[in-house]
Amino acid sequence: MHEEIRGMNERVKKLRSQSENTEPSITAERAVLLTEAYRSYEGKVSTPMLRALSFKHLMESKTICINEDELIVGERGTGPQATPTYPELCCHTLEDLDVINNRKTISFRVNEKVKKTQEERIIPYWQGRSMRDKIFKRMSQEWLDCYEAGLFTEFMEQRAPGHTVAGDKIYQKGMSDLKAEIEAHLTTLDYTNDPEAITKSEELQAMGICADALITFAGRHAEKARELAEAETDPRRKTELEQIAAVCDHVPASPPRSFWEALQYYWFVHLGVVTELNTWDAFCPGRLDQHLAPFYYSGLKDGTLKRDRAKELLECFWVKFNNQPAPPKVGITLQESGTYTDFANINLGGVRPDGSDGVNDLSYLLLEVIDEMRLLQPSTNVQVSKKSPDLFLKKAGEVIRKGWGQPSVFNVEAVISELLAQGKSLVDARCGGTSGCVETGAFGKESYILTGYFNLVKILEITLNGGEDPKNGKMLGLNTGNPEQFKSFDQLLEAFEKQLRYFTDIKIAGNQVIEKLYAEEMPAPFLSLIIDDCIENAKDYNAGGARYNTNYIQGVGIGTITDSLSALKKHIFEEKNISWPELLDLLHHNFHGKEERRQFLINRTPHYGNDDDYADSIMQDVFKCFHRSVNGRRTVRGGTYRINMLPTTCHVYFGSVIGATPDGRLAGMPLSEGISPSQGVDLNGPTAVIKSASKMDHLLTGGTLLNMKFTPPVLAGNKGLESLASLIRSYFVLDGHHIQFNVIDAETLRKAQRNPEDHRGLIVRVAGYSDYFNNLSEQLQNEIITRTEHSNF
């Protein structure tokens, strides 16, 4: 695809092109520095101090990179796309590194030097001691069997708990201010009467070291900028470098005074968080338009900032996100999240803390930035409230209909209701939003950990096989008996619920161990500085220090399981035109030679996604079952378990471990994605889909994900755009949480599949994120092609 000329200036074009055209690679620098720190301090200091001193060593020693012509500085690795590893979490074997280097998609270049370092310095120290090793060692046999069978995944097996978003604190307080708060808190500790005082003191001191370390890191950038300025011959760039030095001298030590400083401050914080640990769903500035507004308006007012300059700075900032691919994943974690995206997801619009409309001039400016940059990272979304002007939604719609999958659209009233239902205060809820794919959180104040995807369809398969996994005959579940003994559909559902609870128990029992491991062995004192109320509680983010703590389990395959149950209800229990033995035989043999029976099941079964209460009420039953099974359980950190409904790329992996299903789906094929209907069965148009989807009680979740595919003509013209806006608003009236669109026809995608070289720039919506079509596995490409495309003549 040819590169369109959009509004970017030369500087931004250059930086963007560097970001896009640099091959992702692995750098061993972090692993080496971290290992040095552990060798020096492990066993000599408390664990929080060990982590803080490691962080300090990294900030003091890692390579400082200032790319040509950039204005926002700092990289996670040694340069753009150079990606560090986290051996304390996952110590890659040499074979892992080969796989990472050679695999067809989501590969990273690993040179011989890196391999040698890994072999000689990293593996000897970390083998058997990484969190990954410890976790698998401590899991029960049941857990391991279920994990192997693909009943659930585990987010923390090679990435640290993360999933949180910055609030507005950093725009008001410098690291020095936070340091002062820590010092003050330390003096109030009561070592005589508070048995926790020593633990608190260690944690607070660790946070203090991290605050200083980030200041040091920024200072090293200032120093480097001055060096470069010295040598610079171009007077314009020389001045810029001097300005960069001045910015880095001021932030993050002190609160930002200008738009530029605010962006640079956030960026240092971002780098701190993602260097300290590999937190999945990286980190995110959250409500960027609102956070930056005071700096923007005051800059315009006093003449120190112009709109174009603000845009340029934002575009430079955008490139920094794209320079940092998510650190390499392996094994099942790669399968559940097969993408370079690190899931920073910037929120626009929404409401302000007082509940008034949050859309401001920057919201519109940022939409322009998104459109011009067309980068995978950062992801972006618009938070639409009933107070948001139609203009905002239409402007977002203009970007959406260009068809590259951004921004996604969220319902502010639903997000707030979800947060309130979880017990957040009204103001904290209004300041919250959505991050990662679609996950609701109280920004700056909550640790909301996704713990793993949950394979609802596999549980049905096991139920239909009396507790056995038909793949290998292994008894994985409870013996709920041969399905032939179920006298009614309700009995089948009861058996399913029993199995669901059983597997939830196994998953959560494992989670508790993992959570405790992280709380005790992998504190995150730097992240704790940023998230309220870790300082006040003198408690680490990973130990429950945040104001709110939530754990999620994410249900996958609601469309497939609903359609499967609908087929069983209708044909076995009601019309009795298929018997249990025949059905089980069909599934067992993957419908081999019985295509007419498969077509019969497909064509004579009511499907979720058609606004048909027959199927939709089954969806409600399954949803309630899942909700009952998970919701309200307690976490180790003193939080609560909740559910959400999203898959990333896990619907493909989960499908690959399941045989044929009663809805006519063949063995190994992907499951339905998010809360979207099964691929190609929704035949009554987009309004029927949103009606069906809204029969789920979204407000009981922490996020649901609905994707729709439109052919471009449906959204053409003013009428197409207005209708899109109406469709979104209407879904939100029905309490829908999130909606996003692919605007492309299947033919284009098929062409892209045949001629990937000609379609290098083609971006599609996968689940809660967008990706290059060429970066997707063939199965995932096919899955997207088979989604129903809504057209309209």
Next chain:
Amino acid sequence: MRKGIIFNIQRYSLHDGPGIRTTIFFKGCPLSCWWCQNPESINPHAEVMRQPERCLGCSSCLDACPEGAVRIGEAGPVIERSLCSLCLKCTLVCPADALEAVGREYTTQELVKEALKDRFIFDNSGGGVSFSGGEPLMQPEFLQEVLMTLKKEDVHTVIDTSGCAPWTVLEQLAAHTDLFLYDLKLIDDLESRKYTGISSRLAVDNLKKLTERGLPVKVRMPVIPSITDHYVNIDAMVKVLKECGLGKLELIPYHNYGTAKYSKLDLEYRPGTLEMPASEELSKIKGRFEKQGIKIINEDD
């Protein structure tokens, strides 16, 4: 309660009136326009449509057909239409929907229930329900009952018509609907008879009567290359519009998305191949109308 025969209910319709609409397609049409892209709309009875590419060759249709009208050819099911009694039994047994029934009976209550499913988005978009076809005026009592029920529910309605019905039918229904979308095709009577199978007189007269009474009408003209797009027809259309005191017209360019349906119904597509009108052609036509004082509007207006 009355019953009618419907062959499609299309939700999220953007081109049949204001806002987002549900369009209900009535089966049966007194016209048989050469270019018709809904050939399944013409026959007033439910009928069988073949989707041969879906056929699995299981032969269950052969056993089900009481008339011996179905056989399996090389490319799926073949129907001897002269033998078919429209009993639709083959469509009930075909597991793959390679033989599909087009058209089914709805009671007023059933149809209104379907129509109201998208009420939430009518409210949000200023939309409503549109009746198209086929010719909805061919089932006037049923249509009236449905319209009256929707009126009670405060839903905006549109009738998309050829105007080819007795005046009393239009007059009667006008009291219960918010807007007529009135498709004028060919003004010359002979041409009209040739290409639509019916005289143009009724449509023109009815349009005059509707406008004389000040009833809300929006006229649309299908632009069919080499059939409706010639200047004589355009000028005649201008004359009719002016006589009716109408200054606006919407053009609906021909498309051929429905052509494949002819073979599925074993009908002949008389124009053979027709290209969709090029945008230069459309602007020429637009120019000719506008020069004579007729504003060409698009659906957004």
